[in-house]
Amino acid sequence: xxxxxxxxLMLPAIEAELQRQVARxxxxxxxxxxxxxxxxxxxxxxxxxxxxxxxxxxxxxVLLVMASCMSNWLHAVPAAIAIELIHNFSLVHDDIQxxxxxxxxxxxVWKKWNMAQAINVGDALFVISNQAIxxxxxxxxxxxxxxxxxxIQDACLDLTRGQYLDMVYENREDISVQDYWxxxxxxxxxxxxxxxxxxxxxxxxxxxxxxxxxxxxxxxGLAFQVQDDLLGIxxxxxxxxxxxxxxxxxxxxxxxxxxxxNQRGEFAKRWSLSPVLPDExxxxxxxxxxxxxxxxxxxxxxxxxxxxxxxxxxxNPKNDAxxxxxxxxxxLLNRES
Numbered sequence: 382x383x384x385x386x387x388x389x390l391m392l393p394a395i396e397a398e399l400q401r402q403v404a405r406x407x408x409x410x411x412x413x414x415x416x417x418x419x420x421x422x423x424x425x426x427x428x429x430x431x432x433x434x435x436x437x438x439x440x441x442x443v444l445l446v447m448a449s450c451m452s453n454w455l456h457a458v459p460a461a462i463a464i465e466l467i468h469n470f471s472l473v474h475d476d477i478q479x480x481x482x483x484x485x486x487x488x489x490v491w492k493k494w495n496m497a498q499a500i501n502v503g504d505a506l507f508v509i510s511n512q513a514i515x516x517x518x519x520x521x522x523x524x525x526x527x528x529x530x531x532x533i534q535d536a537c538l539d540l541t542r543g544q545y546l547d548m549v550y551e552n553r554e555d556i557s558v559q560d561y562w563x564x565x566x567x568x569x570x571x572x573x574x575x576x577x578x579x580x581x582x583x584x585x586x587x588x589x590x591x592x593x594x595x596x597x598x599x600x601x602g603l604a605f606q607v608q609d610d611l612l613g614i615x616x617x618x619x620x621x622x623x624x625x626x627x628x629x630x631x632x633x634x635x636x637x638x639x640x641x642x643n644q645r646g647e648f649a650k651r652w653s654l655s656p657v658l659p660d661e662x663x664x665x666x667x668x669x670x671x672x673x674x675x676x677x678x679x680x681x682x683x684x685x686x687x688x689x690x691x692x693x694x695x696x697n698p699k700n701d702a703x704x705x706x707x708x709x710x711x712x713l714l715n716r717e718s
Contacts, residue, residue, distance in 0.1 A: 382701045384708040387445060394455065395440045398462045400424065402513045406505060417502045421473055421490045433485040438605075438713070439576045440465045445709065446580025446594055448702035457583045459516035460529055464576055466510035467533070471540055471572075473503035478548065479631075507537075521583065529579055536575035543568025550634045554653075558639050562603075569609075570602030577601070590696060597692040604685035605713055610635035611678050614666050629657045629665055636681060637674035644672050686714040 382390070399422065406415040420426040423434035440461035444454040475481070476489040477499055483489060491499030514533065517526045546564040550556045577598030581591035613628035613635055628635050641648035648668045651657075657665055669675060689710050693703070 384705040387702065387705045388441060391441055391444050392437060394458055395437050395462055398458050399465060402462060402509050405509060417490055417494060417498060418505060421502060422469060428487045433487055437465060439468055439573065442573065442576040443580040445702050445706050446577050447584035449698035449700060449706055450581065450584025451700060452584035456520040457580060459513045460579050460583060463510040463513040464533065464572065466506045466513065467537060468572060470503045470506035470510065473499055473506065525582065528582055532575050532578050536571045539567040539571035556634050556639060558643060561634060561636055561639050565603060565606040569606040570599050573602030573605060574598035593692055593696045597689050600685045600689035600692065601710055601713065604682050604689060607636055607678060607682040607685065608714060610637055611682065614669065615675060627662050629662050630659055632656060637669055637678045640674045640677050641669050641672055646672050648672055682714055686710060
């Protein structure tokens with residue numbers, strides 16, 4: 382089977398389990414609260430539909446890794462959707478912390494209701510994710526479930542580390558490219574690495590294979606974030622659904638921006654003067670291109686993707702799921718949104 386065929390097979394199971402877990406709040410007294418969660422997940426409200434639910438990359442990664450270990454991926458669905466719920470909990474809170482009024486082209490939860498309720502929505506998604514993990518006990522021994530819990534909770538702690546660094550860096554002018562790598566390793570790569578590691582734990586008894594999948598996920602996560610940074614400046618807003626004109630307007634510490642600052646050229650001079658205005662974005666983005674920031678970022682994404690692919694080659698899964706993992710890795714590097 383191809384990646385498309387695996388996706389068509391796995392996504393319905395992922396969506397069904399996500400909805401089943403979130404339905405814990407579908408009670409008379411908390412009907413609106415439940416609606417807030419289903420709205421954020423992209424199932425209800427104005428503009429709802431597959432185009433705003435997200436691509437479910439993380440749960441697909443868990444299931445594909447397990448399938449590549451010649452194991453029944455259906456047994457890993459609770460772990461896969463637990464990680465997707467954690468990802469969405471972080472998005473709800475990120476939108477508050479970043480003062481973002483749009484998420485995938487729709488009004489964010491905190492903007493639609495209020496900040497206090499949005500915090501509660503994020504908290505609920507986090508709690509439900511932990512409840513979902515426990516459903517693994519129906520197919521796996523207790524020590525395996527505990528191991529999965531530890532991996533996922535370690536990743537959650539890294540998420541908070543990464544978010545802390547991201548917010549602290551906003552008020553500093555001495556951030557280096559090396560600081561950037563530490564931040565995104567926690568904020569983005571940790572959870573994607575956990576996806577691959579969890580799939581490996583549930584699908585394989587071999588610790589070396591599990592470790593290799595963990596490394597694969599780390600490099601894939603780093604590449605994913607670097608590609609996101611490219612889209613944040615040179616992406617199509619109609620495809621990305623971002624509310625701001627670009628990461629330049631938001632003043633993000635993304636890789637191309639930090640590279641440009643460290644060149645101490647025309648971009649760095651303009652950056653130090655005042656926040657970038659929307660009507661300046663095109664010209665300043667072109668300055669970054671001229672100074673080599675786009676090429677540098679593209680090469681970093683390609684290098685990390687090649688590292689992830691090389692790790693997969695070492696693992697050498699001998700089935701269609703392994704081939705689909707390779708296909709997914711390449712697709713993430715070449716995405717447009």
